[in-house]
Amino acid sequence: MLVEDDTAQATAICDLCKGHGYAVDPVKTGVEANEMLLTETYDCIVLDLGLPDSNGEEILLRLRMRSDLTPVLILSGRNQPSERTRLITAGADDFMSKPYYGMELLARISNLTRRRGQSPGPETVIGEVVIRPGERLVTRNGNRVNLTRREYAVLEYLLHRRGKLVIKQDVELSVYGFDFIASNTLEVYISRIRRKLGQDLIETVRGFGYRLKEK
The missing domain is CATH 3.40.50.2300 (Response regulator)
Incomplete structure (x- = not known):
């Protein structure tokens, strides 16, 4: 529109x-x-x-x-x-x-x-993490997890491509547009998401990008 x-x-x-x-x-x-x-x-x-x-x-x-x-x-x-x-x-x-x-x-x-991308549905369960995109709600072990806007944007991008390898540049371009960002900014947000939701939630494929695990 x-x-x-x-x-x-x-x-x-x-x-x-x-x-x-x-x-x-x-x-x-x-x-x-x-x-x-x-x-x-x-x-x-x-x-x-x-x-x-x-x-x-x-x-x-x-x-x-x-x-x-x-x-x-x-x-x-x-x-x-x-x-x-x-x-x-x-x-x-x-x-x-x-x-x-x-x-x-x-x-x-x-x-x-x-x-x-493709709608992930009203609720996605990955281990102990539950994501409800329509409510922008993320919980771990039943407890709400507060993500910053940028952290949620990164997680949402990966969620829409769950199980697929996405390259770092595509995540950055989607989340930040054409605004300049420091070279390690995305890694910082990935690290924060892992700290809040579990270290194994997002896989790093060195030299390529990231993958959100499926289960």
């Missing part, structure tokens, strides 16, 4: 996405977006903030309040660090400021839809 009230920009984004194999539902108002999101399922939402009838942030908050984890990419003319931080904290998965480079936008959409 594309939520954008500027006709020229909406047309350009739709043409770009459709030219690369995506189906796009464009809407211009918050009312339209909220109504469609109650009945339709999307792989990604590209969301402008300055809508004629509401602030696009309200759409994001409504989604997250009902535990809808559809990836949301904010596309906005506003680019203050405080605003980006607030939106990411509210549940946005990525943020691009206008004007934007079309192919970068396409790449970020691709990353978000790839991260969404």
Whole structure:
């Protein structure tokens, strides 16, 4: 779904996405977006903030309040660090400021839809660990485990590819987008997840990447 009230920009984004194999539902108002999101399922939402009838942030908050984890990419003319931080904290998965480079936008959409991957179901049990993606709930031996947003994002990415080897670069690109990160940042998050959920939960395949165990 594309939520954008500027006709020229909406047309350009739709043409770009459709030219690369995506189906796009464009809407211009918050009312339209909220109504469609109650009945339709999307792989990604590209969301402008300055809508004629509401602030696009309200759409994001409504989604997250009902535990809808559809990836949301904010596309906005506003680019203050405080605003980006607030939106990411509210549940946005990525943020691009206008004007934007079309192919970068396409790449970020691709990353978000790839991260969404195949639904792992309402509950996944791996040994003593239970993961409920719809609630963003993780427990170990019946006790809730608090993961940071980044830790959960890494775990979620691996969960959608459970049992499969994923390379380090794909995890980084999915979780961080094109933002610069230090070379050992992902290893730090993997280490923290293991410390909280068990050392054998995530297998390291040296020189390649990681694999979430299946049972």
